[in-house]
Amino acid sequence: MEKVNFFKVNKxxxxxxxxxxxxxxxxxxxxxxxxxxxxxxxxxxxxxxxxHEQTAIVTAGSIKMVAGGETKILKAGEGAVIPPxxxxxxxxxxxxxxxxxxxxxxxxxxx
Numbered sequence: 001m002e003k004v005n006f007f008k009v010n011k012x013x014x015x016x017x018x019x020x021x022x023x024x025x026x027x028x029x030x031x032x033x034x035x036x037x038x039x040x041x042x043x044x045x046x047x048x049x050x051x052h053e054q055t056a057i058v059t060a061g062s063i064k065m066v067a068g069g070e071t072k073i074l075k076a077g078e079g080a081v082i083p084p085x086x087x088x089x090x091x092x093x094x095x096x097x098x099x100x101x102x103x104x105x106x107x108x109x110x111x
Contacts, residue, residue: 009035015110018042025110032103034110035059038092045090052103054082056090061097063090 005026012024012035020039025032038061047066056065057079065072065080067088074080082088090099103110 018045023110027106027111030105032106032110034101034103034107036099036101038097038099040095042092047087047089049085049087050107051084052105052107053084055102056080056082057100059098059100061092061094063092063097063099065090 005028007026009024012026014022014024014037017023017036018039019041021042022037022039024035024037026034056074058074058076060076062073062075065074065088067080067082068086072080073093
C-alpha cells in the first residue's frame with residue numbers, strides 16, 4: 001500500500017519563475033498540482049503550449065486568459081480546461097493573483 005502525502009501549501013518549497021513569481025508543486029505518479037503566485041512585477045505569462053492537459057483555477061485575484069483563440073476574464077473560483085498543445089497566455093489583473101493548475105502527465109520542467 002502506498003503512503004498518502006499530506007501537505008500544507010504554505011510549507012511547500014517555492015521555485016522562482018518569470019520575473020518575480022513563485023511556483024509550488026505537489027506531484028504524484030500521474031498527476032501534478034501547481035500553485036502559481038504572480039509577483040508584483042510579472043505582467044504576463046507569455047504565450048506557450050505544451051503536451052499536457054491543464055486545468056487552471058483562479059484562487060485569488062483575477063486574470064485575463066487568451067487560449068484557443070478566445071479571451072476570457074477569470075475571477076477567483078473560475079477556471080479553464082486547456083487541451084494539450086493549445087497555445088495560451090495569462091495576464092494577472094490584480095496584485096497577489098494566484099492560480100492552481102492540475103497537469104497530466106507530470107510537467108518535468110516544473111519539478
